[in-house]
Amino acid sequence: MSALPPGRVLGIVGGGQLGRMSAVAAARLGYRAHILTTEADGPAAQVAHAITVSQYDDHDALRRFADAVDVITFEFENISADGLDLLSSIRPVHPAGAILRISQDRIAEKTFMGENGIPVAPWHAVETRADLDRAADALGYPFILKTTRLGYDGKGQARIRSKADLDHAFDTLRPHPLVAEGMVRFACEVSVMVARNGQGEISTFDVTENRHRDGILDISLAPARIAPDIATQAQALARRIATALGLVGLLGVEMFVDHDGSLRVNEIAPRPHNSGHWTMNACPVDQFEMHVRAVTGLPLPPAVRHGDAVMKNLIGPDDMALWPRIMATPGLLAHHYGKAEARPGRKMGHVNVLFPAGGLPGEFGVNAALGPLARPMDKEGD
Ligand SMILES: Nc1ncnc2c1ncn2[C@@H]1O[C@H](COP(=O)(O)OP(=O)(O)O)[C@@H](O)[C@H]1O
Ligand SMILES: [Mg+2]
Structure with missing residues (x-):
């Protein structure tokens, strides 16, 4: 793989602060940043060479964005598998879509870690209310229940202190499936x-x-x-x-x-x-x-x-x-x-x-x- 020459365009999916700081770094190396963002005046758009303003599931916009750049990367992880496939069919996408699919889903992530001998907290997939009872029995209290997707900054998770918390947590954390994790008493x-x-x-x-x-x-x-x-x-x-x-x-x-x-x-x-x-x-x-x-x-x-x-x-x-x-x-x-x-x-x-x-x-x-x-x-x- 030869390096992208200066003057070329780095496409960044996502318009937040991580895109902003990546775009500034790209500019220092002589690249132009083109941002795919939902916000025309967001953090990354303000410092970009060009922007495509669209939802991340608009395939026409994804196509226009990909056509306008030389290589594509992300600051926002939650683009759909279809969207990723579309982008990858037009331009090189780094990191590869397969990696995003692992990091987007806590169960895929933990499964990957297990397959590669990487230690993680004990965990159980929870789809049904009965799964949750089994997970609680296996993990003991307290434990943590998380949505498998779209969690950030502690959102999409609940600390379960006793049996009395189970119904409420199961009903409020959506969409299912969920993952139950043993509470790590970390230093x-x-x-x-x-x-x-x-x-x-x-x-x-x-x-x-x-x-x-x-x-x-x-x-x-x-x-x-x-x-x-x-x-x-x-x-x-x-x-x-x-x-x-x-x-x-x-x-x-x-x-x-x-x-x-x-x-x-x-x-x-x-x-x-x-x-x-x-x-x-x-x-x-x-x-x-x-x-x-x-x-x-x-x-x-x-x-x-x-x-x-x-x-x-x-x-x-x-x-x-x-x-x-x-x-x-x-x-x-x-x-x-x-x-x-x-x-x-x-x-x-x-x-x-x-x-x-x-x-x-x-x-x-x-x-x-x-x-x-x-x-x-x-x-x-x-
Ligand atoms: N299994 C766990 N044991 C103890 N603390 C946890 C566990 N999982 C999450 N936490 C606490 O909650 C924080 C947020 O959880 P995390 O899984 O990193 O979700 P987010 O996507 O919101 O960053 C962690 O940084 C940690 O402080
Ligand atoms: Mg975290």
Whole structure:
């Protein structure tokens, strides 16, 4: 596979912030980004060379989009199998549709992991109410029930604490089928971003430690504060998954680290990932450039990091009300997604804070470095 020459057009399916930051990275390398998006003034459309505004199931629009670009990638995973087939029949699509089909469906994902010897939490497919009773018996309480498709930011899932929760969870989580997962009492959550190009070159970023709040990623720390041998194992797991998938592109792998140091994969996303945003300021080549390089057939430089970093998401109107103060605070490296409306729970931007390599501070130091975004220190894991 020879590299796409500068001046050519990278098609990106999806118009959100991941598309925006991928389009900017593409522009830095001399490519033009053409975005397929439902929003004419969305985050990616604002920085794009061209846009096709359409629903993702409009085959005429998909055809027009594919005809206008040289290679196609994604920031939005939930395009239909038909749509993927259509795009792939016109232009190269990276990552391949088969990979999206695995990551779109939690059961397909867990089955793939099982077939490849990748550890995951115990799970049971749930189609009927009787399946749910059997899953509850097998897993014990508490456990988690999730929709197999279209979940994000903790949506489409329920914690089941006792038998009394079963009916309500089964009735509200739609569409079925669902998947029941054993509750992992993890010590921390981490993720690994791995890129692989068509020549089989692989670059793996350092492990990130992730903290969620209300089901949404709040803070990422790099490097994760885990033992070096566990970090090495996490990176090796991510590389194994990328290779087993035959990935061409970028993949985010979310994992749980147990108290005994063992790793379990939670889910994968074959695209740039929120937990990789720290790379934008802490790495010479960030996850977005790595993504663009992988899908355009460019060589992949090593995913080195020149310092430690903390990333904090800016969510909803409360965080955005702090924007002028964020702008006025030295050391907060801010990224705005250009969204007009700051609804509660909506990701509006993020800030990165850099530290010298090896200088990632403890809780108080991280909080202090966040300046106006610092919050009262309360319980661990909040
Ligand atoms: N089996 C599990 N055990 C413990 N916590 C879990 C489990 N599954 C999910 N979680 C928690 O819920 C969060 C969101 O779940 P995830 O499956 O990653 O869905 P989403 O698509 O919303 O990111 C995880 O980051 C983790 O904190
Ligand atoms: Mg997740």
